[in-house]
Amino acid sequence: MDHWLENLTQWALWTLQRSGRHLFLIGVSFFLLGLAGWLIQVSRRWLGRRRDASAANLPTTDPKALARRILEISACPSVILMTAEQYDCLSVTVPVQTAMELVRQKKRCLLIDLDLPRNSVARVFELESLEALEQPRPIQTPFKDLHVWPAVYFNGDQSIPLGKVVAAAAGVYDVVLIYAPLLQESPHLQPAASACQCALLFHPAGDFSHGLRLALQQRGTVLFDIPSGIAPTAPPPPHPPAAKNKIVEWPVPGHNDPAIRDSATVGDIDKLN
Secondary structure (H helix, E strand, O other): HHHHHHHHHHHHHHHHHHHHHHHHHHHHHHHHHHHHHHHHHHHHHHHHHHHHHOOOOOOOOHHHHHHHHHHOOOOEEEEEEEEEEOHOOOOHHHHHHHHHHHHHOOOEEEEOOOOOOOOOOHHHHHOOOOOOOOOOOEEEOOOOOEEEEEEHHHHHOOOOOOHHHHHHHHOOEEEEEEEEHHHHOOOHHHHHHHHHOOEEEEEEEOOOHHHHHHHHHHOOOOOEEEOOOOOOOOOOOOOOOOOOOOEEEEOOOOOOOOOEEEEOHHHHHHHHO
16 A cells, blocks of 8 residues: 555656746747747847938828827937928928827927018917017917917017027927928028037928028038929020010900900000000
């Protein structure tokens, strides 16, 4: 009897030892598989970020894509210049919606307007009717973490230089966006190029805005191209010489009848005038 119990005990111990080894090997296998999967995911993310960071262009004007790329290409606090040579390539809705998207991503944003002739950012938020402040300061928008610095602040005797505005804002906001259409003709070209970390250059497809590009590159600005999809503006064709026999028509004022009141050749226009 004792011998039988001893054999049973030895068999149970041997079974436990073999089972423990199997469980250990199974656990190690699952751990290695999990580790390999994690390494694959990390590698894919790293390669994707590196590929995005090395891309020379920002191929879209979508506010979500612009906000994402702004956060990728520069660390907070960041100062980004958004500029173009013509209004058609960079409407005011692009920086406004980009700023709103940055706020949705929990970033405090200041939008500085250098559209001096139009004061367009203030008009978007219906702030142009506000009375002039003795001491200029950022204006709160309906979005909690979005403030604007209107273009009118850069006019008048009490205007604060752009460099000082950006320096003060960098300690308060995560992102400072500078909206500067027609920058090449603006007196703020040098301050804007010096204050920003990089510039997003919006230009027509096939036209790289060489004048503005050269002006920014001479000041050491890092540029990112954003083709707007708008065809380059072609120069107007020369006017053909007027034909001497061309008929000039004057409709009867206030009359719907298409009858011709007078007619004359181009050579007779001076006589009629």
